[in-house]
Amino acid sequence: MLARLVEDLQELTLADAGQLTLVRQPADVADIARRAAAAAQPPAEARGLTIETDLPSQAAMADVDPERIGQVLRNLLSNATTHTPEGGRITVSLKDDDSELSVTVADTGAGIPAEDLPYVFERFYRVDRSRVRATGGAGLGLTIAKRLVEAHGGTISVESEVGKGSRFTFTLPKGSTG
Numbered sequence: 806m807l808a809r810l811v812e813d814l815q816e817l818t819l820a821d822a823g824q825l826t827l828v829r830q831p832a833d834v835a836d837i838a839r840r841a842a843a844a845a846q847p848p849a850e851a852r853g854l855t856i857e858t859d860l861p862s863q864a865a866m867a868d869v870d871p872e873r874i875g876q877v878l879r880n881l882l883s884n885a886t887t888h889t890p891e892g893g894r895i896t897v898s899l900k901d902d903d904s905e906l907s908v909t910v911a912d913t914g915a916g917i918p919a920e921d922l923p924y925v926f927e928r929f930y931r932v933d934r935s936r937v938r939a940t941g942g943a944g945l946g947l948t949i950a951k952r953l954v955e956a957h958g959g960t961i962s963v964e965s966e967v968g969k970g971s972r973f974t975f976t977l978p979k980g981s982t983g
Contacts, residue, residue, distance in 0.1 A: 827870040835865040841878035853891035859898035868980030880946040881910040889914035911972040917965035926951040
């Protein structure tokens with residue numbers, strides 16, 4: 806646990822300094838999303854959740870670091886799994902337009918209060934301050950996701966309603982592969 810925290814902090818320090826190393830290559834973001842959803846399936850099923858995908862069957866190509874974009878998706882899926890009650894649903898979708906890809910992880914979870922939305926991507930911010938370490942991380946996953954998306958030239962945002970769930974969407978420019 807401590808080793809993971811140190812690793813996350815080192816990664817954020819590099820990202821903040823603009824020194825995060827990306828191994829960019831033409832990659833199918835739909836395939837990256839498909840693999841992340843498949844990896845999240847066992848822990849989701851253990852919590853009585855369903856993961857669905859709405860991904861194009863054709864390749865959705867962008868010039869990205871596949872491991873880093875996979876990490877963004879894993880962070881978002883992990884949060885969705887943690888904050889969605891039994892019987893809930895998590896959906897991973899992708900839209901491909903001329904200049905960018907838009908990836909969304911939506912859940913039917915607890916939702917985030919409106920007053921917390923501006924802060925969810927800040928380092929160490931936790932919506933539920935009463936959570937113990939066993940039920941939540943250090944508050945770095947969304948910060949890391951944001952830094953990784955921004956390092957790719959993209960953006961990340963959240964929409965949420967308490968009691969209805971959350972939608973995290975990030976965009977990636979297609980770059981020279983589009």
